Amino acid sequence: MPSLGRLHLITDTRPGCDPLAVVRAALPVARADLVVQVRVTDDTTDRQAYDLARRVRALCVPYEATCLVNDRLHVALAVDAHGGHVGADDLPVAAARRVLGPAAVLGATAREPDAAARAVAAGASYLGVGPCHPTATKTGLPDPIGPAGIHAVVAAVAVPVIAIGGVTAATVPALRAAGAYGVAVVGALSTAADPGRATAELIAALTC
Numbered sequence: 001m002p003s004l005g006r007l008h009l010i011t012d013t014r015p016g017c018d019p020l021a022v023v024r025a026a027l028p029v030a031r032a033d034l035v036v037q038v039r040v041t042d043d044t045t046d047r048q049a050y051d052l053a054r055r056v057r058a059l060c061v062p063y064e065a066t067c068l069v070n071d072r073l074h075v076a077l078a079v080d081a082h083g084g085h086v087g088a089d090d091l092p093v094a095a096a097r098r099v100l101g102p103a104a105v106l107g108a109t110a111r112e113p114d115a116a117a118r119a120v121a122a123g124a125s126y127l128g129v130g131p132c133h134p135t136a137t138k139t140g141l142p143d144p145i146g147p148a149g150i151h152a153v154v155a156a157v158a159v160p161v162i163a164i165g166g167v168t169a170a171t172v173p174a175l176r177a178a179g180a181y182g183v184a185v186v187g188a189l190s191t192a193a194d195p196g197r198a199t200a201e202l203i204a205a206l207t208c
């Protein structure tokens, strides 16, 4: 299993976005500290998801960056990704582990300590925890849990906790102080005027 990167770039495939351009800008800056999670909108076909994931996987190779696929684990297997990420509407964690196999990176979403501990017992190798802060990227989420909510989960599990939801370079220090191993971002990179520079700022915040 590759060591987990601290900066998780989640692809933004909403209209007007260019996810491959963002990945290309981030990779030379973050290199093996980068995890690219291929996440597509629900109306994306499996063929389109496969094509994007195949390209992302190839881009990651020279940088030894990790490539994961959100939700669609058959796409993860098809492109030989390092693993996948599942949440409450996806395959249960134990089933996802059976699909991906023992060596894969498997992330699971958890918002509170009990669910987090259950996800780890079922085979999650890291947890995506949030939303930490308000986000415009995903609707229908519960209230933000803040750094204190992150800390509660960190105290309950022994796997890396990746904080997600409204994360920017400015909010990283408090999340790290709460025990987050890393962060996952969509908008902080996909809407950045200069995604390479935004990547450098996030990496600097994560490593100081």
Ligand SMILES: Cc1ncc(COP(=O)(O)OP(=O)(O)O)c(N)n1
Pocket: 008, 010, 037, 039, 070, 071, 085, 086, 087, 088, 089, 090, 107, 108, 109, 127, 128, 129, 138, 162, 164, 184
């Ligand atoms: C690192 C990380 N954490 C949480 C999520 C959210 O996953 P999920 O709850 O399944 O929601 P969708 O992303 O599928 O809409 C994530 N993708 N990555």
Ligand SMILES: Cc1ncsc1CCOP(=O)(O)O
Pocket: 130, 131, 134, 135, 136, 137, 138, 141, 164, 165, 166, 167, 184, 185, 186, 187, 188
């Ligand atoms: C998929 C997801 N799950 C919880 S928050 C979120 C979206 C995070 O996007 P952003 O980094 O733009 O707030």
Ligand SMILES: [Mg+2]
Pocket: 070, 071, 085, 086, 087, 088, 089, 090
């Ligand atoms: Mg999901």
